[in-house]
Amino acid sequence: MSLVKDLGEKYCNLPNILERFDNEIADADNKISSEGKLLETSLSKNSAWLHYYDSRRNKLTTLVNHFKMEANRVRGELYREYKENYSRALTSTDISKYIESDPKWLLVYGLLIEIQETEGEYKTVVESLKTQNFSLGHITKLRLADLEFTEI
Numbered sequence: 001m002s003l004v005k006d007l008g009e010k011y012c013n014l015p016n017i018l019e020r021f022d023n024e025i026a027d028a029d030n031k032i033s034s035e036g037k038l039l040e041t042s043l044s045k046n047s048a049w050l051h052y053y054d055s056r057r058n059k060l061t062t063l064v065n066h067f068k069m070e071a072n073r074v075r076g077e078l079y080r081e082y083k084e085n086y087s088r089a090l091t092s093t094d095i096s097k098y099i100e101s102d103p104k105w106l107l108v109y110g111l112l113i114e115i116q117e118t119e120g121e122y123k124t125v126v127e128s129l130k131t132q133n134f135s136l137g138h139i140t141k142l143r144l145a146d147l148e149f150t151e152i
Contacts, residue, residue: 057122067112
């Protein structure tokens with residue numbers, strides 16, 4: 001199910017949605033750390049956590065794309081407003097400057113930046129889990145070859 005449907009009127013549910021994501025990401029360090037864990041436990045759990053965090057990241061990517069579209073929509077409306085209703089002719093640069101200081105644009109763009117920040121945190125966790133998966137695979141291969149304590 002897409003999170004776009006859960007946003008509510010005027011994005012009233014967005015703070016709650018982002019709070020849930022932030023709470024989940026706060027616990028990610030414990031899941032990434034393999035210190036004090038058995039190799040078998042780390043191997044079995046890592047793929048599950050990778051899938052979980054990657055699917056959550058995909059949901060955030062959907063929200064980012066939605067807010068990019070929303071930002072473009074607001075920008076288009078404001079552009080038309082300034083182009084058609086302003087008392088003197090404005091250049092495209094002038095209109096862009098007015099739009100970038102308009103509260104409607106700033107609100108939507110600020111929300112987009114917040115969501116992108118949370119998405120970035122999830123991307124980092126996913127990359128860490130991928131790296132850990134790669135490392136765990138190599139450790140397993142070394143143990144199978146009985147080379148884990150061999151000097152080079």
